[in-house]
Amino acid sequence: MSNRVDRGVSTSSTEGLQAFGEKHVTKGLGRITEGIMMRGKGSYVEYDNGRRMLDFTCGIGVTNLGHCHPKVSQAAADQCMNIVHAQCSIAFHEPYLRLIEKLLPMMPHPSLDSFFFWNSGTEVVEAAIKMARTVTGRQNVICMQGGYHGRTYGAMGVTRSKTVYSEGFFPVMGGVFVIPFPFWHQFGLPPSTPTSTLVTQSLYQLELLLAQQTSPRDTAAIIIEPVLGEGGYVPAPPEFLRGLREVCDKHGIMLIVDEVQSGFARTGKNFFIEYSGVKPDILLMAKGLANGFPLSGVVSRKEITDKLAPGSMGGTYAGNAVACAAAVAVADAMKEENILANVNTRSTELFDALHALQKDPALAQHILDVRGQGLMVCVEFASPAGPGAQHDPARGLQTPKGLASRVAKRCIEKGMLILTTSAYEVVRFIPPLNISAEDMRKGTEIFAMAVIEVVNEG
Numbered sequence: 001m002s003n004r005v006d007r008g009v010s011t012s013s014t015e016g017l018q019a020f021g022e023k024h025v026t027k028g029l030g031r032i033t034e035g036i037m038m039r040g041k042g043s044y045v046e047y048d049n050g051r052r053m054l055d056f057t058c059g060i061g062v063t064n065l066g067h068c069h070p071k072v073s074q075a076a077a078d079q080c081m082n083i084v085h086a087q088c089s090i091a092f093h094e095p096y097l098r099l100i101e102k103l104l105p106m107m108p109h110p111s112l113d114s115f116f117f118w119n120s121g122t123e124v125v126e127a128a129i130k131m132a133r134t135v136t137g138r139q140n141v142i143c144m145q146g147g148y149h150g151r152t153y154g155a156m157g158v159t160r161s162k163t164v165y166s167e168g169f170f171p172v173m174g175g176v177f178v179i180p181f182p183f184w185h186q187f188g189l190p191p192s193t194p195t196s197t198l199v200t201q202s203l204y205q206l207e208l209l210l211a212q213q214t215s216p217r218d219t220a221a222i223i224i225e226p227v228l229g230e231g232g233y234v235p236a237p238p239e240f241l242r243g244l245r246e247v248c249d250k251h252g253i254m255l256i257v258d259e260v261q262s263g264f265a266r267t268g269k270n271f272f273i274e275y276s277g278v279k280p281d282i283l284l285m286a287k288g289l290a291n292g293f294p295l296s297g298v299v300s301r302k303e304i305t306d307k308l309a310p311g312s313m314g315g316t317y318a319g320n321a322v323a324c325a326a327a328v329a330v331a332d333a334m335k336e337e338n339i340l341a342n343v344n345t346r347s348t349e350l351f352d353a354l355h356a357l358q359k360d361p362a363l364a365q366h367i368l369d370v371r372g373q374g375l376m377v378c379v380e381f382a383s384p385a386g387p388g389a390q391h392d393p394a395r396g397l398q399t400p401k402g403l404a405s406r407v408a409k410r411c412i413e414k415g416m417l418i419l420t421t422s423a424y425e426v427v428r429f430i431p432p433l434n435i436s437a438e439d440m441r442k443g444t445e446i447f448a449m450a451v452i453e454v455v456n457e458g
């Protein structure tokens with residue numbers, strides 16, 4: 001490594017570089033590991049001290065085809081030698097259009113035929129809100145308790161997963177109303193509550209909201225993550241999504257489906273919304289779209305996007321040519337490598353391993369729930385304090401505190417990167433979608449050992 005100088009402090013070693021980072025990188029970013037990530041290949045990453053880690057985070061659901069997928073990296077490298085920045089308001093570029101060709105047949109409904117690419121998830125949330133407001137001529141947006149949509153002001157305004165995303169930053173975007181997602185926590189009910197009860201309650205709250213708080217005449221859109229991500233890895237029941245569609249159709253409200261995390265085969269279908277057969281008015285994607293290159297997309301019907309004024313959408317780097325070329329290769333690789341089949345096989349193995357843990361008499365009382373879809377899966381631990389506690393106080397009281405973060409930390413010590421999520425005690429599994437059976441077994445074994453050790457420590 002070349003010698004670097006920080007105002008006279010040599011940082012020729014990566015150890016020095018770590019200290020340099022701690023001094024000069026904002027505290028506003030959190031980090032779950034020490035050290036410098038140097039390389040990634042397939043399901044593994046390597047740190048500066050040579051430590052190799054199994055990656056069950058995929059960089060928060062991004063590197064779905066594993067790190068540095070050869071076909072994707074090659075496509076990006078080739079594009080780098082061709083043109084890097086062909087600005088979207090100056091001209092079309094070929095990878096942009098080739099990407100749309102690849103995506104059209106993957107769309108959950110043929111009506112979704114008009115695309116715009118941006119860089120990040122939060123930006124396409126902003127675009128969707130702007131589109132819904134201008135096209136309907138209405139202002140208000142309904143979002144879900146537990147939903148996460150990003151850190152910019154509009155997206156933050158419709159985020160309700162944790163206060164850390166908005167604490168100290170108010171006022172956020174106005175005109176936002178909230179209904180409970182059909183998740184037992186949101187009603188203070190136990191995990192065994194029938195899905196139909198949760199769906200009925202949530203749709204009833206929507207009805208009340210439209211009668212008491214925001215008139216349909218003022219309501220532009222309902223925005224939903226069809227699988228709550230930062231809210232606790234909760235798939236929406238298909239009947240709830242169909243209920244939302246009906247309400248939207250009745251009142252001319254737009255349904256914005258945010259599949260930034262759940263899209264691109266993550267849940268065993270190209271998009272989770274396919275499980276319900278519901279047609280989104282606006283569908284959002286990012287993360288797995290380009291396997292690590294910054295790219296996001298918003299797709300809607302041409303009849304809707306034709307109402308937008310030219311120039312009202314855009315961005316200097318929007319739909320970068322290198323990122324689009326990588327995304328074209330992602331779409332090809334997903335097909336050629338039959339990724340959907342692998343997701344469904346590995347998902348069964350993952351659920352089997354987690355259900356076995358849940359049935360273990362020594363652990364059963366500490367595991368409240370195992371849920372998810374495809375390879376977007378989580379374990380929720382019981383909690384003696386905090387929002388999870390009330391559902392089973394008898395069990396909760398005997399459960400150690402902070403199980404999720406302690407288990408995640410122990411997994412990291414044992415060589416596997418894994419993340420927690422939500423305001424509850426949840427550890428989430430987001431492994432690569434092309435993970436081997438062997439690495440899935442390894443990951444679930446590390447997790448099981450970590451849970452046993454932490455529970456025994458009390």
Ligand SMILES: Cc1ncc(COP(=O)(O)O)c(C=O)c1O
Binds near residue numbers: 261
């Ligand atoms: C569902 C969902 N929407 C939006 C975002 C924001 O995406 P980004 O972090 O790329 O801005 C995320 C990020 O985790 C997400 O999971």
